[in-house]
Amino acid sequence: MASNLGSSARVVKNFGIRRLRVVEPGVAPDEESSRLSSGADDVLAAIDRFEDLPAAVADIPVVVATSSLRARGRTRSLALSDLPAFLSEHAGVRTAFVFGPERSGLTEDEIARASACLRLPTDADFPTMNVSHAVGAVLAVARAFAPDSAHRIDAEPPAPSAEIEAALDHWDRALEAIDFYDTGHRERSLRDWRRIVAGRPLSAREVAILRGVANRMLVALRLDQERDPSLR
Numbered sequence: 525m526a527s528n529l530g531s532s533a534r535v536v537k538n539f540g541i542r543r544l545r546v547v548e549p550g551v552a553p554d555e556e557s558s559r560l561s562s563g564a565d566d567v568l569a570a571i572d573r574f575e576d577l578p579a580a581v582a583d584i585p586v587v588v589a590t591s592s593l594r595a596r597g598r599t600r601s602l603a604l605s606d607l608p609a610f611l612s613e614h615a616g617v618r619t620a621f622v623f624g625p626e627r628s629g630l631t632e633d634e635i636a637r638a639s640a641c642l643r644l645p646t647d648a649d650f651p652t653m654n655v656s657h658a659v660g661a662v663l664a665v666a667r668a669f670a671p672d673s674a675h676r677i678d679a680e681p682p683a684p685s686a687e688i689e690a691a692l693d694h695w696d697r698a699l700e701a702i703d704f705y706d707t708g709h710r711e712r713s714l715r716d717w718r719r720i721v722a723g724r725p726l727s728a729r730e731v732a733i734l735r736g737v738a739n740r741m742l743v744a745l746r747l748d749q750e751r752d753p754s755l756r
Contacts, residue, residue, distance in 0.1 A: 526551045530560030530568060531656035537564040539663040545572045545580045577634050578689055584620040585682035585725045589630050589638035590658060599719050600640040608669030610640060617682050617725060621662055623655050636715045637722055682725035691734045692718055698738040701745050
């Protein structure tokens with residue numbers, strides 16, 4: 525809803541954030557969203573729009589999905605009280621919070637792309653929050669317990685999400701080539717593999733190692749096929 529754009533723009537500016545990203549399909553700002561932004565028109569006007577979630581977080585190393593207590597899956601689960609410690613683990617690393625549609629929430633595949641899933645402690649009988657209210661609750665905790673990034677020393681900076689996705693695509697091709705998906709559960713298997721890989725920030729070197737292994741699998745298979753055409 526256009527009203528959620530205005531309310532969300534206002535609340536992110538309350539907590540010092542200027543980057544608000546919308547995953548399509550999304551509505552355009554209107555008079556109501558401008559009224560509700562109440563001083564955050566600059567944030568509203570600067571909203572970035574992306575065709576899908578991978579594109580929206582491609583340059584972000586740490587991605588935190590949000591959900592009600594109904595969230596399922598094996599992605600690392602965080603209670604709101606766990607958020608300060610989690611942010612301290614990744615102090616100084618760019619982090620994105622992802623909020624889904626009010627009616628349906630984030631899909632299982634979208635949550636699998638996250639480093640962690642933050643569970644908002646809503647009542648089980650009425651778990652769905654207004655998007656801007658959820659944004660405010662999360663950012664209030666994140667801001668109140670913001671870690672000191674000056675004390676973080678990384679040997680290597682974390683790789684952005686786009687590089688992680690490229691490595692996963694490389695592995696997908698390698699696993700397909702060795703008939704790993706012969707059970708017919710490719711999407712589920714790939715989602716589980718994504719959870720394993722995306723569960724923590726990876727350095728560029730670690731991503732390169734993952735891609736190197738996948739590439740070696742593909743090269744070895746091609747060489748075997750060249751030696752024995754019956755393997756094709």
